[in-house]
Amino acid sequence: MTHRPETYIYDALQAASAIEAFVAGQGYADYQESALLRSAVERQFEIIGEALNRLKQLDAEMFTRVRGGRQAIGLRNVLIHGYASVDDAIVWATLEQDLPLMQADLETLMGSSDA
Secondary structure, three states, X not given: OOOOHHHHHHHHHHHHHHHHHHXXXXXXXXHXXXXXXXXXXXXXXXXXXXXXXXXXXXXXXXXXXXXOHHHHHHHHHHHXXXXXXXXXXXXXXXXXXXXXXXXXXHHHHHHHOOO
């Protein structure tokens, strides 16, 4: 099955929206205290990283227009393969600082696509 870049952009956007919903009204202390919240957020970051990795393979030029794309793939790899060394502070900083920029870029790409 051949996918279009928009498929991966959409998947990443859906995961980013889920993260926003999960952490709405929550702070870093809430995040640290809740295994459920951490698991939910980490899973969505895994999806974002995988979707962006597939986008990079399918359309490298489009991928370069996503700020933090390489970092998202790196975070996905840590979450999957280095699960024992996940730093909550890094995940939280990523969702506060990098996720909004990445989400804006993905929305722009989705809006400019022929989807």
